[in-house]
Amino acid sequence: MIEEKDLNLERAVLIGVITKDQNEEKSKEYLDELEFLTFTAGGYAIKRFTQKMEMPNPKTFIGTGKMEDVRIFIEENDIGTAIFDDELSAAQERNISKILNCKVLDRTNLILDIFAQRAQTSYARTQVELAQCEYLLPRLRGMWTHLERQKGGIGMRGPGETEIETDRRIVRDKIALLKERIKTIDKQMAVQRGNRGKMVRVALVGYTNVGKSTLMNVISKSDVFAENKLFATLDTTVRKVVIQNLPFLLSDTVGFIRKLPTQLVDSFKSTLDEVREADLLLHVVDISHPNFEEHIASVEKILGEIKSGDKPIIMVFNKIDAYEAEPFDDTDLIAERTEAHYSLEEWKKTWMNKVGNNALFISALNKQNLEDFKKRVYDEVREIHVTRFPYNHFLYPDYEEDN
Incomplete structure (x- = not known):
């Protein structure tokens, strides 16, 4: 999937399980995503290990025999990091570290690391730090020497208090401090949103790396950071956009992902506030x-959880320039034609039947079908605006295509 072009990348192995709830195909797909996460974080996956089991081993996640295979491979190939596809408990992490004698990360830790790299504003950094502290707290046993001290010196400890108890208190104090800081910033941001007046608000939502920031740049003529890596955008960006003579606010939000750490869902509340307060959602999909389709389901699940699933939504199927159907051999009498063999036209018909003209097919990168996109957004924003300000309807005539 990803070639090792840069020898400075950190060498890692990926480890996942195949269970009754996660079949072989699903496990491979999750490990593909984990490999992309590893690459985004600055690593290179040398090898994958998977094991079929009823449920993950409560002590070591995988069985002892498979763990020994992993240990031997790590030792023989100079591997520095082992990354597990699910969140490890504190006990599992300790036990595995003793066996493998290398850095052990889970999916949650990896995502938190990427967020820490990508956070640009003080607010995003505060949110990431809070999530990291909440992740760290139950995992402090045996880690106290690695914790950056926030306090120190005489009078720091109570009678008989051990290092681990001291560190737990430090982290709890820091969590409380960060939560207060976030509350303060949340209030400031709520005031900012209130000061934007009654302009129609449109939010870009979607799975990570589907091209939301690229679309934002094309539509708003702004310069939002966009890159072919996961979580290129963390900070919510809001721009005033004018299509024809109709102004509205467009916000770009952090991409969703399956198995998103609960700490991050909670701490990135403000990003989700932009979605909650939007009048229209543009659900961008990497077709x-x-x-x-599973990415769509994941995003819809999160929208439901934040009570935004009933908002007006336009499905924007992006990257049509990169779409390729799997070839189908119609001479093979046994082969069954599936959705993987659909042409782009067949997908258009499928989704038009589902959501009518609320399905658009574009390439933000190559600016394909952007006129159709702008017209559909204009019509929807105009309808919301005219409903809100009935006396302004004459200001915004029907959309006219650029000559």
């Missing part, structure tokens, strides 16, 4: 991804 070139083989599992884009």
Whole structure:
């Protein structure tokens, strides 16, 4: 999936399980995503290990025999990091570290590390730090020498208090401090949102790396950071956009992902506030991804959880320039034609039947079908605006295509 072009990348092995709830195909898909996460964080996956089991081993996640295979491979190939596809308990992490004698990360830790790299504003950094502290707290046993001290010196400890108890108190104090800081910033941001007046608000939502920031740049003529890596955008960006003579606010939000750490869902509340307060959602989908329908389901699940699933939504299928259907051999009498073999036209018909003209197919990168996109957004924003300000309807005539 990813070639080792940069020898400075950290060498890692990926470890996942195949269970009754996660079959072999699903496990492979999650490990593909984990490999992309590893690459985004600055690593290179040398090898994958998977094991079929009823449920993960409560002590070591995988069985002892498979763990020994992993240990031997790590030792023989100079591997520095082992990354597990699910969140490890504190006990599992300790036990595995003793066996493998290398850095042990889980999916949650990896995502937190990427967020820490990508956070640009003080607010995003505060949110990431809070999530990291909440992740760290139950895992402090045996880690106290690695914790950056926030206090120190004489009078720091109570009678008989051990290092681990001291560190737990430090982290709890820091969590309380960060939560207060976030509350203060949340209030400031709520005031900012209130000061934007009654302009129609449109929010870009979608799975990570589907092209939301690229679309934002094309539509708003702004310069939002966009890159072919996961979580390129963390900070919510809001721009005033004018299509024809109709102004509205467009916000770009952090991408969703399956198995998103609960700490991050909670701490990135303000990003989700932009979605909650939006009048219209543009659900951007990477149609070139083989599992884009599952990505849609993941995003819809999170929208439901934040009580935004009933908002007006336009499905924007992006990256049509990169879409390729799997070839189908119609001479093979046994072969069954599936959705993987659909042409782009067949997908258009499928989604038009589902949501009518609320399905758009574009390439933000190559600016394909952007006129159709702008017209559909204009019509929807105009309808919301005219409903809100009936006396302004004459200001915004029907959309006219650029000559």
